[in-house]
Amino acid sequence: MATCDKELDARGLNCPLPILRTKKALNDLTGGQTLRVVATDPGAIKDFQAFAKQTGNELVESGEANGEFTFVLRKKA
Amino acid sequence: MATKKLAIIATKGALDWGYPPFILASTAAALGYDVQIFFTFYGLQLLRKSLNHLKVTSLGNPGMPMPMPMPVLLQALPGMQSFMTSMMKSTMKKKGVASLEDLRSLCIEADVKMIGCQMTVDLFGFSPSDFIPGMELGGAATFFEFAGESDICLFM
Structure with a gap:
């Protein structure tokens, strides 16, 4: 697992909080930096794809293990 | 690409009905939309300083x-509505659903513009000081100035 510039723990949070916290966390990054988000909301899988598509921040990694979803986003340049 | 716009009309003053406008507004803002919510009739309750009085009813x-x-x-x-409301609030907390106050704060932070219906404020005898700072008062024409150019317009 590559290191990211920032980590966000969104476990236990329900829609729309993981996305809102992600947006906030991305604000602290500069273009090209990466953010890893861990969430437990099953809706997050589709939501993160949709978020990436609409905001232009690239979803570089997306995985699931033990009921936890991990996403890595690269902030838009 | 021009910024997309979402316009919402919020007309309900129940705890559960407070969620759709604030969830959609905050999410749209996170996706880069310009968002305005027009609160009219019972929807004005969602702009009160405290939201503790909001209830659900079966x-x-x-x-x-x-x-x-x-x-x-x-x-x-008597008492059933309050009982159901506290049940609903504890379930929401358990399931990681944000409180309405938190969602509203997130909307304000994300520059969602909140407009209170002037006519309803007068009708129910509210004072502007009953509402959160940052709320603006306006009428239907004020709303259409934004809604007329919106990409999405929702009535709730």
Whole structure:
């Protein structure tokens, strides 16, 4: 697992909080930096794809293990 | 690409009905939309400084899941509404659903513009000081100035 510039723990949070916290966390990054988000909301899988598509921040990694979803986003340049 | 716009009309003053406008507004803002919400009639309750008074009711709402089957007349007994509201709030907390206050704060932080209906404020005898700072008062024409150019317009 590559290191990211920032980590966000969104476990236990329900829609729309993981996305809102992600947006906030991305604000602290500069273009090209990466953010890893861990969430437990099953809706997050589709939501993160949709978020990436609409905001232009690239979803570089997306995985699931033990009921936890991990996403890595690269902030838009 | 021009910024997309979402316009919402919020007309309900119940705890559960407060969620759709604030969830959609905050999410749209996170996706880069310009968002305005026009609060009219009972929707104005969502702009009160404290939201503690908001309740859910099962009356006239047969779709509300109940922990046990209960005749409607029993649901109308004094105290039932408060009881159901506290049950709903504790379930929401347990499931990681944000409080309405938190969602509203996130909307304000994300520059969602909130407009209170001037006519309803007068009708119900509210004072502007009953509402959160940052709320603007306006009428239908004010709303259309934004809604007329919106990509999405929702009535709730």
